[in-house]
Amino acid sequence: MRYLMLSKTQNNQPDEKLFAEMAAFIEEMTASGVLLATGGLDPAGFKIASSGDDVTVTDGPFTEAKEAIGGFALVEVRSREEAEELGRRFRKIVGDGESLIHQVYS
Amino acid sequence: MSEVRAAVGVVWKRESARIVAALLRMVRDVGLAEELAQDALVAAMEQWPVDGIPDNPGAWLTTIARRKAVDHLRRSSRFDGTDVEPPDVPEQSSGDDVLRLMFISCHPVLDRDARAALTLRVVAGLSPAEIARAFLVGEPVIAQRIATAKRTLAESGVAYGLPGGAELSGRLASVLEVVYLVFNEGYSATSGDDLMRPGLCLEALRLGRLLAELAPDDPEVHGLVALMEIQQSRSAARTGPGGEPVQLHEQNRGRWDRLLINRGFAAMLRARAAGAGAAPGPYVLQAAIAVCHAQARTSQETDWVRIAALYAALERLVPTPVVRLNRAVAVGFAAGPEAGLALVDALRADPVLRDYHLLPGVRGDLLLRLGRVAEARLELERAASLTRNAAERDFLRARVDATVVPGEVTPATAAPSASTAPAGAATGSAGAGPLLGAAADEFLAGLGGATALAYRKTLGRMRRALGERTPLSALDAAGVAAAVAATWPDAAPRGWNRHLAALRSFTAWAGVPRLADDLKNRSVPERSGSEPGEPPDLDGVGLRERTLWLMVQESGAPIGAVLALNVEDLDGPGGPGVTWGERTAALIPELIAGRTRGPLFLSDRRPAPARRPPPADLCPETGRRRLSYERAEYLFKRATGRTLRSLRGLREAAGIPQR
Numbered sequence: 001m002r003y004l005m006l007s008k009t010q011n012n013q014p015d016e017k018l019f020a021e022m023a024a025f026i027e028e029m030t031a032s033g034v035l036l037a038t039g040g041l042d043p044a045g046f047k048i049a050s051s052g053d054d055v056t057v058t059d060g061p062f063t064e065a066k067e068a069i070g071g072f073a074l075v076e077v078r079s080r081e082e083a084e085e086l087g088r089r090f091r092k093i094v095g096d097g098e099s100l101i102h103q104v105y106s
Numbered sequence: 107m108s109e110v111r112a113a114v115g116v117v118w119k120r121e122s123a124r125i126v127a128a129l130l131r132m133v134r135d136v137g138l139a140e141e142l143a144q145d146a147l148v149a150a151m152e153q154w155p156v157d158g159i160p161d162n163p164g165a166w167l168t169t170i171a172r173r174k175a176v177d178h179l180r181r182s183s184r185f186d187g188t189d190v191e192p193p194d195v196p197e198q199s200s201g202d203d204v205l206r207l208m209f210i211s212c213h214p215v216l217d218r219d220a221r222a223a224l225t226l227r228v229v230a231g232l233s234p235a236e237i238a239r240a241f242l243v244g245e246p247v248i249a250q251r252i253a254t255a256k257r258t259l260a261e262s263g264v265a266y267g268l269p270g271g272a273e274l275s276g277r278l279a280s281v282l283e284v285v286y287l288v289f290n291e292g293y294s295a296t297s298g299d300d301l302m303r304p305g306l307c308l309e310a311l312r313l314g315r316l317l318a319e320l321a322p323d324d325p326e327v328h329g330l331v332a333l334m335e336i337q338q339s340r341s342a343a344r345t346g347p348g349g350e351p352v353q354l355h356e357q358n359r360g361r362w363d364r365l366l367i368n369r370g371f372a373a374m375l376r377a378r379a380a381g382a383g384a385a386p387g388p389y390v391l392q393a394a395i396a397v398c399h400a401q402a403r404t405s406q407e408t409d410w411v412r413i414a415a416l417y418a419a420l421e422r423l424v425p426t427p428v429v430r431l432n433r434a435v436a437v438g439f440a441a442g443p444e445a446g447l448a449l450v451d452a453l454r455a456d457p458v459l460r461d462y463h464l465l466p467g468v469r470g471d472l473l474l475r476l477g478r479v480a481e482a483r484l485e486l487e488r489a490a491s492l493t494r495n496a497a498e499r500d501f502l503r504a505r506v507d508a509t510v511v512p513g514e515v516t517p518a519t520a521a522p523s524a525s526t527a528p529a530g531a532a533t534g535s536a537g538a539g540p541l542l543g544a545a546a547d548e549f550l551a552g553l554g555g556a557t558a559l560a561y562r563k564t565l566g567r568m569r570r571a572l573g574e575r576t577p578l579s580a581l582d583a584a585g586v587a588a589a590v591a592a593t594w595p596d597a598a599p600r601g602w603n604r605h606l607a608a609l610r611s612f613t614a615w616a617g618v619p620r621l622a623d624d625l626k627n628r629s630v631p632e633r634s635g636s637e638p639g640e641p642p643d644l645d646g647v648g649l650r651e652r653t654l655w656l657m658v659q660e661s662g663a664p665i666g667a668v669l670a671l672n673v674e675d676l677d678g679p680g681g682p683g684v685t686w687g688e689r690t691a692a693l694i695p696e697l698i699a700g701r702t703r704g705p706l707f708l709s710d711r712r713p714a715p716a717r718r719p720p721p722a723d724l725c726p727e728t729g730r731r732r733l734s735y736e737r738a739e740y741l742f743k744r745a746t747g748r749t750l751r752s753l754r755g756l757r758e759a760a761g762i763p764q765r
Contacts, residue, residue, distance in 0.1 A: 030319070031201075032120065033313075036369070078308070082119070092161050
């Protein structure tokens with residue numbers, strides 16, 4: 001089953017150690033065939049809203065910085081527990097903050 | 107608590123390969139390495155609920171497992187009386203360790219099933235229950251298979267003297283084979299109700315991706331990964347709403363997973379880079395074919411000419427019947443159904459494919475495209491009988507039923523080629539009349555125990571070869587004979603004749619004896635050179651046997667009466683009345699050899715004292731006993747390959763009345 005893991009932007013500045021640990025973690029997930037895709041997101045983005053026939057486009061940012069999505073990873077795992085475990089390890093590496101994890105329906 | 111338990115399970119699945127692989131280098135025994143790793147798992151179950159889950163659970167488990175391995179080695183070296191320090195092994199396992207573990211779990215000393223099960227156990231970290239579920243067999247079977255595999259490995263000592271990294275990647279073929287075997291078992295489930303078992307496909311993909319990281323210089327590894335990624339990309343489109351299979355050229359390409367296709371393309375690029383300059387291997391070629399399909403936006407855009415060329419290259423490398431069949435499909439699209447059919451027909455006599463449902467399936471498709479509907483239906487029905495997968499069988503049966511319409515309304519259009527059209531279609535009754543399977547069941551139900559048992563085997567084979575639901579009226583003698591020839595290519599004459607006898611019996615019962623017209627008995631080797639119906643060659647046959655044969659033949663008397671003759675009967679008027687001709691008379695004096703009384707035909711031996719026959723059966727002059735009927739038959743058959751009884755048939759054929 002597939003899960004989309006979304007991590008919110010971090011307050012703390014990434015340092016050398018975090019980069020190295022993240023690189024190792026990503027490499028490990030890739031090697032074990034779990035990680036299908038990953039990427040960082042521009043925190044600004046833009047918003048499209050519709051109301052009746054009106055469609056409006058608004059440039060971001062819209063929320064407090066810590067609420068914005070900063071990156072994603074699409075993983076293929078055997079169980080929800082495995083997704084949890086990956087999320088847990090990710091949080092240990094990046095420090096305080098939040099991740100959102102959604103199963104991708106196939 | 108249960109949360110920790112779940113975490114332990116997940117960590118185990120992810121890390122077990124690396125842990126077991128690292129321990130293997132220390133203890134050189136897969137079974138022992140796995141046991142020690144399991145001990146570490148137990149320790150985690152005890153400690154994690156108390157201390158919390160460690161930051162890097164995999165490293166934690168590896169450390170504990172290493173410690174247990176060191177303890178084990180210390181203990182066993184103390185028992186040995188030697189004081190050896192455990193080998194110096196780095197804390198973390200390297201990729202080579204895992205590769206080495208895969209190499210061992212896929213070692214050719216194990217059979218294919220054992221390799222697959224052991225690899226899923228020690229490399230993928232699946233439990234026996236999970237493996238059993240994936241392969242649809244009982245858990246004890248898998249547990250047994252794994253235990254046996256470990257023992258075989260330990261006994262054969264393959265874990266010692268493992269090759270190094272560079273050499274390992276050169277010996278990957280058996281590892282690739284196992285990974286693809288697992289994938290295929292998931293992708294085209296050979297049995298069961300579902301067409302796919304996605305769990306197995308994903309495990310194989312996972313193993314393949316892992317392998318690609320461990321042996322990045324091997325083009326075939328990347329080729330296999332590319333092949334699996336692209337095949338897996340079609341998984342959502344392969345089945346319709348009712349679970350029925352959808353053929354590649356009919357699939358909704360919008361449902362193909364572009365992410366996996368792109369990953370497949372990327373793997374293919376890596377394969378090309380790794381194998382630059384070298385001729386592509388079988389997995390790279392198969393991946394190239396998959397890439398061709400994935401690149402076509404619609405099925406009409408498929409570059410069949412290129413695919414056919416790739417299959418031709420693949421056939422040169424792997425000339426298996428299945429590859430040849432796939433090539434026939436490609437040629438059928440590239441050069442037209444006639445060309446494809448010619449290639450398929452060349453495969454029909456191959457005994458390897460006799461139970462392979464795709465052969466009649468492909469043939470049925472090609473015939474359908476040629477407008478030979480009646481023949482196509484027969485082939486599709488045969489395919490349905492041969493497949494062990496329920497979804498596929500239903501699909502094929504539905505296709506048989508769907509092709510019935512044009513054939514029944516206007517038989518002429520259904521069978522444009524009158525010479526090849528079965529009789530049923532020609533009379534407009536295709537699909538009518540009793541069906542093979544049902545008729546055979548009814549026939550067998552009316553038979554006695556042993557006969558039914560023997561006939562059931564023969565008819566069962568034929569039902570699968572010809573199709574359970576094929577109407578008897580749709581069969582023809584040539585088709586039945588061809589199916590028999592393909593089903594029992596190596597049958598010894600006796601076995602062959604038994605199968606034929608069963609079939610003749612059935613066709614006669616079913617009122618269609620013409621179906622057995624083309625079945626030809628094989629002569630039993632002992633009587634090679636003599637056609638049935640001709641007298642045996644008596645040259646070199648002993649005097650006694652020759653006389654007996656001629657007397658039975660010339661007198662027309664029952665064999666028992668001839669054997670009952672005594673020497674004194676030959677010239678006495680009060681004898682039993684067996685008469686004979688000149689040829690026998692010429693031999694009799696030599697046979698009597700001066701005897702005046704007692705049995706004419708004597709056995710070779712004198713009877714043992716405890717088994718004395720009645721005085722009338724004992725020769726007073728030689729002490730030998732009268733030749734018994736059983737012994738006479740045996741001796742005669744040994745000498746000529748024929749039984750005395752076969753004279754009866756000969757005499758009837760010659761118009762000599764029986765007495």
